[in-house]
Amino acid sequence: MSTQETATARLARLLTMVPWLVNRQGIDTEQAAADLGISVEQLETDLRLLYLCGYGQMPDELIDAEWEGGHVFVSNADTIARPLRLGRDEALTLMVGLRALAAVPGLGERDTIERAMAKLEAATGASAEAASRVEVAIDEGVEAGLLADARRAVETHRRVHLRYLVPSRDESTERDVDPMRVVNLDARWYLEGWCHRAQDTRLFRMDRIESLDVLDVDGTPPADARLRDLDAGTFTPREDDTRVTLRLSRGAAWVADYYPVDSVDVAADGSSTVTLRTADTLWLRRLLWRLGGHAIVVSPPELARAVTDGALEALAAYGAADPAPASGR
């Protein structure tokens, strides 16, 4: 991490690290590094630097740092024994995060959140006002009762029975799930757990859960069940997914923003060509029908054919005459 760290960023880090260590005399080196979010090597480099610093250069004026034998001791650092006040961004992250939590439906800790917020405001002063201009809404699209039930199931390791809507296949499904966590990602709530039907971990969008029953059955997931890495979003393409190329008119340019696409090429006239990967092309067929010709499948041809066939069938259901077979476009 230190390769890009500026001198001032490192100073800020050290000014937090010193009081933290002073109050944890003898902490295990590896533990300290892990809690401080740095490598052991970095920690030792930092301690070597601290050892050379003081309010003067007489031995009794210098900070004392020891880390031989795998334990860290820092003393004679009274001048910086308290951390620097929270910076603007630091205060902002905690205040906005707390306010977001306060908006979570059915969260039992509301009182705790309010107490923490009041203390934080007292500790930050002016930064609190600036933080109020940044807002987050994560309360959307889920009933408080459902969220509370799901959380309780995670906490008590109970299996749940779900009736779950899969809109891309237009199916309502039934399945037993061993819940692992409730996560909110980009304003949507998900229940992640081991799905006995799929024999794999699955993310279930809470707004698509039609019913959730907490069963009186132990719901500890199998030992090899792994939480997904959600850093890249909920969608993870696989190697054997179908590669699709679409041409979007200007009116459908939003598709490139909305769906996870691999590439976007915008032409001079504002139309664009996008490529994406997907395991299931059913949702794409639906998207192409509703876009009414603003998006065209360049490949694969089977998808283009499926769009044509489905549109014809639907038009027949309306008794809408098939427009004259197209000559070109």
Place this chain on the structure above:
Amino acid sequence: MSSPTGPAAKTERLLNLVLCLLYTRRALPKSKIRDIVPQYGDAASDEAFDRMFERDKDELRELGIPLVTEDIGGVWDDEVGYRIDQREYALPDIEFEPDELAVLGLASRTWAHASLAGPAAQALRKLKAAGIERDVDSLVGIEPRLGTSEPAFEPVKNAVVAQQTISFGYRTGGQGEVNARRVQPWGLASWHGRWYLTGFDLDRGAPRVFRLSRIDGAVSPVRRAAPYVVPSDHRAREMIRTTVGEREVSGTATVRVRQGRGQSLRRRGTARGVEGEWTTLQVPFTDDDALADEVSGYGADVVVVEPAEVRDLVVARLRGALAAHRALTGGAA
């Protein structure tokens, strides 16, 4: 240490400067500071030292360190000295209960995967510096996360917090054209998983909402912009909700849904009768186009009976999709 001018030497110099200015009760003159902080001894000349010291002072202040200048009289009347006020420097001594630290921890982790992950973790560490936290097993199993993948997030956030007028290129939804905008930022809000900026658009002379993902290229401060005040009744989320959000329910549509299909419509609608494999549903809706979009997606499994406007919109979409793809599939059906 390694290089005397490298970043490590600079951190050492700045830390020594902070320590001596915090330690002293009386403001120290520059000459004295030069004696105390050994790294200043490396300065090649008085001018070099002056430049270095000026820059160091600015950088400490940027970190939020309250470095003050005081008149210290002395031999020359105009001599000034420097010190850091302990009480202004230190985080106030506020004790957090274990359950409060637990929710603060969760608030901090909300940003763990966003551009503010560093400040969020640092803030929590400062609050926890005072003592060893006891683990509280509340709040397990729940994990809110914020994403800030939009490149414009950092500069826009800074402008909102500092109340700094900015200019940027903005892509409009339909046409994809990029226009230059000058905006007095009012607020920043995440709504349905997307970040929006609210503010006063100086070119259009009216309040506007901007989606961060549509900001194209750099966000620049407008120099010598007039100061402004955020309206006291401004609520960013309210403004976004009314500008880009859903409208009120505008009517009820009658649709026929094939057995086992149209699940999202079944959830919202009320069944009015079954005929063979078709169920008739009444579905409240807000917007003709939005309902037409949804129904078109079901292809032959859902048919709009009324209103006629929505029915026509669905047929138009299906015909458009058919015409666009027929060319590719050779016109055969």
